[in-house]
Amino acid sequence: MNDERDRTTADQLVSDTYREVADERAPQSLNDKVLRMAASAKPLRSLIPGPWMKPVAWAATIGLSLAIVLELTQVAQTPPGVDAISPSVSTDEPGMLVPASNETLSETELDDRRDRQVQAEKSAVAEPLDVTEPQVRPRERRDVKPEVHRAEMPVTEEAAAQAISHAPELREAAATADGQAATDADDGTASRVSNTAAVSSMTVQAEKMLMAGPLLCPASARESADEWYRCIETIRASNPAEAIDREIGALREQFPDYPIPDTDK
């Protein structure tokens, strides 16, 4: 440590000369403003936890642990390949969107893309049901499905139509699967259906959050500066610069000393 603090005589001369030059003082008006600001700041709530905090914390920890264990058990029972379908990134199927640079897209085009993506995800919710269809649904129900001008529709409209046409089947399949799961515990159909639906609904919720509020990152991510910044980096590719600036501004408000990397300076 001393080697850094040890200066040569010349550096000491620079330091001394600087001290002679730098004798400015903060103006009194500025001092008054800051001290007034500090005095008028709202008092914080007491940070000392109440006596009820410990049991509540224990209960929450145990509850969350049980939920995670149950979730992991269900995931372990699911055969590989059923839940691994990621509707938002798949580009093989018609109607799925290919990720592209948004630098040249306008706001309306971005909104259109988001709408189409949500529709495509709705259709993808129905797709995994095909795996269980022979078990949960009579064959003749397929014939009732309306086949409306599929060939003439654009790919995204076809995906939407497919999603709409599958919607009643999804509900029925879920109900049937629940019943079947109750009678046959070894069959993983119910867990597959519920897992797939849960994953898809989470994706749709995330999309809605992206489109709705002024801040794009969820409140859970905003609790820690690291997580928040990671979220910002994730959405950077698909959002305009103003949104990024707004996020960074809000992050600065809450964590003013967080060192933001050079890319944002």
Next chain:
Amino acid sequence: MTNLVTTVNPGPTLCSREALAYAPAMGPIPDDSALMLRYRDGDTAAFDALYHRHNDALYRYLLRLCRHRDTAEDLFQEVWGKIIKSRANYRASAKFSTFLYRVAHNCFIDHLRRNKRHADNFELHEEREADCGEQPDVSTERLLARQRLNRALLELPDDQRDTFLLHEEAGLTIEQIAAVTGCKRETAKSRLRYANSKLREAIAEPAETA
């Protein structure tokens, strides 16, 4: 008896980090972190003391960093505003001055991002009278040295000037400067060396030319 103890000492337990930060407050000169924690808990007088320890140095740091008096004053207010707002998140894990100057550095970086054209446009000039009681030759020489140092300082690249000012005004070590500016220790060290070298040349220049 137990009730009495509880009511008299409702603060944090003695082994906690908070308590350790509070401990120097019992001495004649409380630590900066202790003052900040006391302010966080509602003691406005603690903030006054803390503010008066750092206000002038921070003002000079921002003034020479921005090279604009008005901008420096705006940033000065912004920095203290952020310190006040974020007092709930303050943890006494690092030196308070490191925290303060990191906030100031971030504010300056934000200012640069907002106004990218400010760089070649500075207004600080130093015109001083020679000190009374000095020999005219000596005082003129020193005056020139000061003026040259001031000019050289304003002409330094932003990162070198920032490093030099953090070292001189905030009294930060190389490691602390690296933490504040978000660079490696070696980078901070070389920036300081370059800055010192340029300023040294600027001070020595009149004697050499003469």
